[in-house]
Amino acid sequence: MIHDLTELGRVGRVLNEVLKLLAGEQKRLEQQHGPRYGDSSAGSPGQTLHGIGELTSGVHDALKHVALATGYISLGLDARADHAVGLARMKPVGVPSGVDRMARPLSDATVGALEMIRDLSEFFDGDFGLAIDVALAAPQATYPPEDWAAYQQQQRDRPE
Known part of the structure; x- marks a missing residue:
């Protein structure tokens, strides 16, 4: 199979910039919130750190x-x-689901990073761009849910 090195280079450079933004935000949040102990509700400092x-x-x-x-x-x-290109095209684990754990409002760095990676959605398999849009539109953290039974029912009833 013929692969496009130009496309891979472009994707790699964008991912590198996204990583810089997220790593900086992670460091900032760790300094702001300290250790992850305590409250584990959606949007709590511990969940926000877990999400980032x-x-x-x-x-x-x-x-x-x-x-x-x-x-x-x-x-x-x-x-x-x-094989490696196939792996590279898989949706990154934890993106954008990590945002579901994070307190709102999201920082400019987090939003900017997600917007940059959303612009790569044609590179990744699936509805990656849509998933990022949904995560960014959520007015508050949504995971973990307060009511696990309702959450599990909602997941079962969700269209594929």
Whole structure:
């Protein structure tokens, strides 16, 4: 399979900028909130730190997959490149679901990072851009739910 190194380079550079924004925000929130102990309700300091950690980790892993794919392509290792590109195109774990845990209003850095990665939605599999729009539109943190039974019922009733 032929892969587009130009596209992978563009995606990698954007992911790197997103990672810088999220890592800076994570550091700021850690300094602001301290350890993650205590309240674990949606939007609490502990959940906000957990959410920014998920976002940062997911983008970091996505960037590693893009870099690995680019390396394999450059080396002419086609079978490995095909597999690595497939991994790179998977929606990053924790993005945008980490936002569901975070207190509102979201910082400009977090919103900017998510908008940048949303602009890459055609690169990733699935309705990635829509998921980011939904997460950004939520007026408050939505996870973890106060009523687990209602949440589980809502998840079962959700259209595929």
